[in-house]
Amino acid sequence: MNQAPTPIPEDHFIEQMGLISQGEGGTRIAGRILGLLIVEGRALSLQEMAGRLQISKASASTNSRNLANREIIRMATSASSRQDYYEFVPGSYTQMVAAIGLTMRRTAAKVSESVARLEAGSARDRVQELADFYQVSAEFVDDWAERLASRSKSV
Numbered sequence: 434m435n436q437a438p439t440p441i442p443e444d445h446f447i448e449q450m451g452l453i454s455q456g457e458g459g460t461r462i463a464g465r466i467l468g469l470l471i472v473e474g475r476a477l478s479l480q481e482m483a484g485r486l487q488i489s490k491a492s493a494s495t496n497s498r499n500l501a502n503r504e505i506i507r508m509a510t511s512a513s514s515r516q517d518y519y520e521f522v523p524g525s526y527t528q529m530v531a532a533i534g535l536t537m538r539r540t541a542a543k544v545s546e547s548v549a550r551l552e553a554g555s556a557r558d559r560v561q562e563l564a565d566f567y568q569v570s571a572e573f574v575d576d577w578a579e580r581l582a583s584r585s586k587s588v
Contacts, residue, residue, distance in 0.1 A: 446468055446471075447486070462492055463500055465486050466486070467521070470506055475520065477520070478514065500519075504525060505528065506520060506522055524582075524585050527578050527581040530574060534574035534577075537567050537568075538568070538571040540567045541565075544563050545564045547564075548564055
């Protein structure tokens, strides 16, 4: 019985990042790109990403721009090349957490709008409880992001 070869640990991590991204509602390729940039620890051209991940250059470009818009990776330049390069942004984990807080604050605001439209009663109370949950969670996540930011500054 033939077994599939065991992937090298770096490739396994890259694939796991793809699955994590996909599980969180993102694209698998974006997660794989992020994993690749973390593992490599240097800027990579779109061509290098595409080759390593066995994806099209267009897909590497689209997903890299998406990650850059979220400030998780950034475009880098190379004096010797006209290609687009991307690199992982150190400290972007704090940005990821802050984005979660922002999403929760927005959700709390939307749910609160619904509370204002409901008549007094148990339905309104339950919807208010949900709005409070999102608001308190947003505050918690904001505190978490601040702790991460202050910790990275002291290291």
